[in-house]
Amino acid sequence: MSSTTDPITIKKYANRRLYNTGTSTYVTLEDLAAMVKKGEDFHVVDAKSGDDITHQVLTQIIFEQENKGQNLLPITFLRQLIRFYGDSVQSFVPKYLELSMAALTRDQDKMRSSMGGFGAAAPFQSVVEEQMRTNVAIMERAFRMFTAFPGQTEGAAASAEPAAPAPREEKSAAELDDLRREMAEMRDRLDRMATPAKG
Numbered sequence: 001m002s003s004t005t006d007p008i009t010i011k012k013y014a015n016r017r018l019y020n021t022g023t024s025t026y027v028t029l030e031d032l033a034a035m036v037k038k039g040e041d042f043h044v045v046d047a048k049s050g051d052d053i054t055h056q057v058l059t060q061i062i063f064e065q066e067n068k069g070q071n072l073l074p075i076t077f078l079r080q081l082i083r084f085y086g087d088s089v090q091s092f093v094p095k096y097l098e099l100s101m102a103a104l105t106r107d108q109d110k111m112r113s114s115m116g117g118f119g120a121a122a123p124f125q126s127v128v129e130e131q132m133r134t135n136v137a138i139m140e141r142a143f144r145m146f147t148a149f150p151g152q153t154e155g156a157a158a159s160a161e162p163a164a165p166a167p168r169e170e171k172s173a174a175e176l177d178d179l180r181r182e183m184a185e186m187r188d189r190l191d192r193m194a195t196p197a198k199g
Contacts, residue, residue, distance in 0.1 A: 008035075008042040012053060018044070033061050103183075 008022040010032065020027045020042075033040060036058075044057040066073065084093050 005041075008040065010042050010044040010057075011047040013047045018057075019047070029057075029061050029064055032057065035066070038059070094191055175183065 003140045008020060011021060012026065013019065018029070018032065019025075020031075022042075032044075034040070043052055043054045046053050062073075062187065069167050072153045081093075
């Protein structure tokens with residue numbers, strides 16, 4: 001259930017210290033990461049200007065986690081993400097990622113809830129890891145598909161293969177249909193994985 005309470009305000013001062021106004025204590029990026037994992041909603045404001053800097057701070061938390069060796073984001077994904085900056089489809093990417101992560105979280109919760117029925121976690125974990133690899137592959141394929149849309153910037157067009165004039169839109173529509181079908185098949189596999197076999 002999502003919280004109905006207002007988000008906690010975190011103030012960031014010029015000395016880079018973060019102050020939790022809800023608990024009246026100074027906190028670290030690790031504390032904020034723990035709050036995110038617990039589902040606690042907060043926004044970060046610059047103490048001097050009052051500007052909302054939540055996006056920058058959350059990005060910094062991800063950077064810190066990646067620096068610790070917890071590499072969650074594949075290199076191919078990062079490269080493709082960088083290519084989208086300044087691209088004509090840039091405005092579409094955040095919503096797409098938001099929807100994709102919502103679907104991934106929903107499936108992950110389903111798998112977590114079913115893990116109690118497994119005596120040994122290791123075999124199940126390997127199945128989960130394989131499914132995560134499939135999810136990432138589908139997302140990467142979707143990104144490649146977006147670069148096939150007409151009206152791209154020259155930089156993106158140069159990275160794609162030469163365009164065939166008319167069939168391009170038909171090809172994009174077919175790839176979108178394929179992507180939807182793969183997502184439906186993936187969800188069906190997750191549903192079967194989340195249901196312990198009888199017997």
